[in-house]
Amino acid sequence: MFLPLPTPQEMNRWDQAAVDEAGMPAEMLMENAAREAFRVLCGCFEKSSATGAHTAEDPAWCLAEKRILCFMGGGNNGGDTAALARLLCGAGATVLVVHTRPLEDFRQEAAWHIERALQAGVLFVQYDASCPAVIPAVLSTKELSNWNDDACPVPVMPDIVVDGLLGTGLRGEVSDSLLALIRHINALARTAFVFSLDIPSGMDGLTGLPSPECVCARCTVTFQAPKTGLLHPEAKEYTGRLHIRDIGIPPAIQNRYPTRLRRATCAVAALPPPPSAAMHKGTAGRVLVIGGSAGLCGAPLLAAAGALRAGAGLVTVAVPARLEACVRHGNPDIMTLPLACGDDWAAFDARMLEGLDERYDAVIVGNGMGRSAHAGEALAEILKTPRPPSVIDADALFHLRHPTQMLALMRETDILTPHPGEMAFLTGLTIEQVQADRLAALEMLTRRTAATCILKGAGTLVGSTQSFTAFIDAGGPSLAVGGSGDVLAGICAAFAAQGLGAFNAAAAAAFIHGKAGELLLQEFPLRGTTASEIADTIPRTRKELYHA
Structure with a gap:
């Protein structure tokens, strides 16, 4: 009847309690988030094959041979991005991760997933904030022979852009360097499918407002429960289609730490007594x-x-x-x-x-x-x-x-x-x-x-x-x-x-x-x-x- 609608702080409390009190490994929560994001992204591209048959048993086929550019920020959002990049690579996509933070600075579960992604062959490139045209510069890097087409005189643009720059914990305005990246992502959206993890980067997780600009996604997947800002009317033009996916935080944890906001469902309409x-x-x-x-x-x-x-x-x-x-x-x-x-x-x-x-x-x-x-x-x-x-x-x-x-x-x-x-x-x-x-x-x-x-x-x-x-x-x-x-x-x-x-x-x-x-x-x-x-x-x- 009423489902939890956590603030970013309340969601962090759930995450921590799932690890500290329910004994869930943090790496597993991150893996669950990545797998749910992977399923949603597959669903966005899934369609009938040339023979008209669906491949429901292997939905990842639709991502094979796609060029996917992932933007990875710091913290847990970075770990989610790395884990998703590994899954995309395993599905046959050509994946490139542009990271804003040196890989050696990541710790704990995020570092663990980055290591797994590197072992799986995912290519990581450090973002250079001094470059005024970051996307063309990154995509023209000589090491990206598996990304670029030798027959094409210009860098090949991505089919899909994964936005994992900033999570729900954003406070205040986005820094100038990240704002430049957000603008580049939005420029890529003219030809690429933009997919945001948890929340479009640059959006305030409490109010749903851009700070002062945010990614305009075609689709957003958020984990366990929608954050408060995602359901605000102002947020809809930035989230695109919003998917809510369970990542396994136990109901006991959610009940132990109730949210001050709850989302009414259709069951509320059944509260008035039926006709007699x-x-x-x-x-x-x-x-x-x-x-x-x-x-x-x-x-x-x-x-x-x-x-x-x-x-x-x-x-x-x-x-x-x-x-x-x-x-x-x-x-x-x-x-x-x-x-x-x-x-x-x-x-x-x-x-x-x-x-x-x-x-x-x-x-x-x-x-x-x-x-x-x-x-x-x-x-x-x-x-x-x-x-x-x-x-x-x-x-x-x-x-x-x-x-x-x-x-x-x-x-x-x-x-x-x-x-x-x-x-x-x-x-x-x-x-x-x-x-x-x-x-x-x-x-x-x-x-x-x-x-x-x-x-x-x-x-x-x-x-x-x-x-x-x-x-x-x-x-x-x-x-x-x-x-x-x-x-x-x-x-x-x-x-x-x-x-x-x-x-x-x-x-x-x-x-x-x-x-x-x-x-x-x-x-x-x-x-x-x-x-x-x-x-x-x-x-x-x-x-x-x-x-x-």
């Missing part, structure tokens, strides 16, 4: 949406649509009385509750919502409520009223910071749904600071409230002080439309009304909402879809996830 033959509209979840103001009646309607499409049996929208007809005519599937207050929530009396906790199973507050002082006062009264699990969304999030004590009114059963701008004013950060480290921003908010929080946007996060943080690897540009967040709030409320706890309701809702966006993008790749269509896609999304 005996259910009726009163047992399928009763949701109340409190919101709306002059010119903003669409937001509560979209939240209501999200709740209905997520399976709520009864949905009511409570709005200022003068706006009730507008809401009622907007959707015949919902009920309305007119409130005797001004369009801007002036003269609101919480007694109008007496019995909230008895009449409804979940409440959504804030959609289209507006940012008037009267709306803020009304929100404070609503939050003090006995109420069922509540989703605090949109304008209600704006009012939570005025005064800051309102955050203390949040309970473990509540869900907050800020986008980066709302997260910024809830935490006092700038939007740029929120986006630079979304996990840190989310944790800052969860320390201030008992509620579960969803940080919306590309790479949605769900967290609370009572649980780990879930990374929602679903979504896309189809969700970038006004009202999308209102629909998400409705899904959250429907699942809470059906009995899910706040964290599970939020995680399931965010995942299904993201997958609905992906389905819409398949149908309309140039976007143009609306929030109403996101809501209408939810039943189909749940059906497809159910059968996944």
Whole structure:
């Protein structure tokens, strides 16, 4: 349901514990990584033979006679590269390893694999940082008679480039000499297939951002679990197709050292209870949406649509009385509750919502409520009223910071749904600071409230002080439309009304909402879809996830 998503530091802890506590030889872990990388690379080139027959029993045939240029940095990534180079050489490929660190400086398992590669006939060439045109210079070296074609007047370019320069431990910006190599690799990508080991060199393993540039791979294989940065939306244009391969770190080690981030899987979509033959509209979840103001009646309607499409049996929208007809005519599937207050929530009396906790199973507050002082006062009264699990969304999030004590009114059963701008004013950060480290921003908010929080946007996060943080690897540009967040709030409320706890309701809702966006993008790749269509896609999304 939730798989580990380690930071680079957490992954290092797993590696070390596998050796120190589980007794796994470090050389074996490196060999496992190389063999998995080898299998992935074979799969990238595997195709039918001239006779149409597959060679499944020997997939390495497709790499025979390929020219493969490997770039080997220091540390464990260098050892992985050397081990892979040995396997490629054994498969019949012509392999050249350009190393940035003297071979005699490598130690322990990396040195062991380099020695095995040398014994297997792999050719290693030291990178000369002073050479302005490193690739042509290396490939024209006289010793490379087995690489270059005597009949060709210029050096032969590689078919495949293996990027093993830098691993996930990169901190700060790449040095000038390595930056030059990264640029050369990207230049080779015009004609060669670039294959990155663990992470594209130059990418920050925590944020997924280039530092300041990184390799643009056609394919990346990462080991045991994806590192945090690899799943960030910004990383996708650099990783190419991402493969995750198990290298044998025992589950006991992973459980002993849990990660603070975990990746939601399709199983999360099965958290809401399945339909029962005996259910009726009163047992399928009763949701109340409190919101709306002059010119903003669409937001509560979209939240209501999200709740209905997520399976709520009864949905009511409570709005200022003068706006009730507008809401009622907007959707015949919902009920309305007119409130005797001004369009801007002036003269609101919480007694109008007496019995909230008895009449409804979940409440959504804030959609289209507006940012008037009267709306803020009304929100404070609503939050003090006995109420069922509540989703605090949109304008209600704006009012939570005025005064800051309102955050203390949040309970473990509540869900907050800020986008980066709302997260910024809830935490006092700038939007740029929120986006630079979304996990840190989310944790800052969860320390201030008992509620579960969803940080919306590309790479949605769900967290609370009572649980780990879930990374929602679903979504896309189809969700970038006004009202999308209102629909998400409705899904959250429907699942809470059906009995899910706040964290599970939020995680399931965010995942299904993201997958609905992906389905819409398949149908309309140039976007143009609306929030109403996101809501209408939810039943189909749940059906497809159910059968996944």
